[in-house]
Amino acid sequence: MLHAPDGSITPLQSGTYLEKQFHQSLKKAFNPKRQYQCQSIIFSFSNSEFDTNNIKNQSAQALQIVQGYVHKFFDEAQSVSAVQVDGVGGKLHVHLIINTVKTTGKTIPTSRFTVTKMRSDFNQYMNDNFERITGRQWHNPMEHHQERKDVNNLQTRSAWQQQLKKNIKSIKTEVTNVKDFLTRLAKNGITITERRHGQSWTYHGTIKTAHGPKKISARDFYQRIDPKTGAVLRTRGLGRDYTKESLELYWQKQAQKEAQPEQKYHHHGKEVTNHDRIKQSEGREQLQKVKTLAAEARATTEHHRELQQLTLQQLRAAEAEEKRQQQSIKRQVGQVNLRQSNTRYNQSISEQARLRKRKEERLKAKQRTAQQSRSKDDGPEL
Numbered sequence: 209m210l211h212a213p214d215g216s217i218t219p220l221q222s223g224t225y226l227e228k229q230f231h232q233s234l235k236k237a238f239n240p241k242r243q244y245q246c247q248s249i250i251f252s253f254s255n256s257e258f259d260t261n262n263i264k265n266q267s268a269q270a271l272q273i274v275q276g277y278v279h280k281f282f283d284e285a286q287s288v289s290a291v292q293v294d295g296v297g298g299k300l301h302v303h304l305i306i307n308t309v310k311t312t313g314k315t316i317p318t319s320r321f322t323v324t325k326m327r328s329d330f331n332q333y334m335n336d337n338f339e340r341i342t343g344r345q346w347h348n349p350m351e352h353h354q355e356r357k358d359v360n361n362l363q364t365r366s367a368w369q370q371q372l373k374k375n376i377k378s379i380k381t382e383v384t385n386v387k388d389f390l391t392r393l394a395k396n397g398i399t400i401t402e403r404r405h406g407q408s409w410t411y412h413g414t415i416k417t418a419h420g421p422k423k424i425s426a427r428d429f430y431q432r433i434d435p436k437t438g439a440v441l442r443t444r445g446l447g448r449d450y451t452k453e454s455l456e457l458y459w460q461k462q463a464q465k466e467a468q469p470e471q472k473y474h475h476h477g478k479e480v481t482n483h484d485r486i487k488q489s490e491g492r493e494q495l496q497k498v499k500t501l502a503a504e505a506r507a508t509t510e511h512h513r514e515l516q517q518l519t520l521q522q523l524r525a526a527e528a529e530e531k532r533q534q535q536s537i538k539r540q541v542g543q544v545n546l547r548q549s550n551t552r553y554n555q556s557i558s559e560q561a562r563l564r565k566r567k568e569e570r571l572k573a574k575q576r577t578a579q580q581s582r583s584k585d586d587g588p589e590l
Contacts, residue, residue, distance in 0.1 A: 209226070210222065233311070244308055244318075245307070246306060247321045249305075249306070250302070251330065252300075252301040253299060253300045254299070255299070256347065257338075257349070258270060263293060266342075269342050270302055272341055273337065273338065273341055274302040275289055276333065276337060277329070278304065281320075281329055282320075284310055284316075285307050285308070285316055286306070286311070287304060287306045288304070289302055289304045308321075335348075363417075364415070365415070365424060368413060368424055372413065372426065373446060373450065375398065376446075379396075384459050384462065385459060386456065398412065399413075403427075407452065407453070408427070408429075408452065409427075409452050410425055410426070411425060411427075411446070412425045427445035428446055428450045429444075429446065429447055429448050429450065431444075431504075434511070437511070438507075439507040439508065439510065440511075441508075443504070
């Protein structure tokens, strides 16, 4: 960094110069085998450690603590630290960036940057040096951590969906149109977004988790159907009764009930009111729904059976192909062995013929030698 004539770091720094220095240092310490070239850590202090009443003094102390920790545990690495007091809550915190590649080209093991190890080391450093730097005794704020008060109210996705269904069933009987229905849901913390050009809904809400509030959503109803066979491949969502179409149909029927006067009919000698007929109609619709669900279940089971048969056929075909390949390999090995056996047999016959020929030649040579000896012993003729 640029320094003033008295040797101190000047507050006027050239961004271009610093960027060039950074890239030169990064190029010198680059290691192609290292996936992460640096580690970014944030040290956030509690209000009991630094209450930010004296920002200038406390920020210098926080920076001194972090730099001392880095000097003790990462003295061989390049690092940059910056102290801030912003964000939600305005807590004093220090940003630290450590170069994981040393200037020699060697790397710092990743295990040294595990959160558990760093927290333990930093707590130990705070215990040994906090009072020396700040003049106050340090107490670990995490040791007095209390259990969450809402731990018994934490929800899961399944529990949220069950509660959502109960709310929808209750609210739909108290309103008569979509607008009032959405308004009542919003008061209960449930919002809706439209899909498929307004034909389908997605319900949105918030649940409490161990890590704080979490946004969650669920479709009204969705089915994936095989375009070739028409079989139901997958079913998702709350159910058909929670779709926009189903709710609007429910309100239409309720309006028809209120608009029509109570009429009496005779069916098989029994007196039947209009209300009874509507109940019978709803019963038939419910029965039809049950039949539809049963048909979907049968279609799903049939689809799974077809997939199992197809998998079995593929497995058998693969086994047959493997067996055929093994037989082909055996035949090739047998042919190679036969050729090698024939070659060895031919070589043996050729060798025997050569030996026989050599014996004959030696025998003939002996015979010639014997004849020549006899001729010399008889002497010349007179």
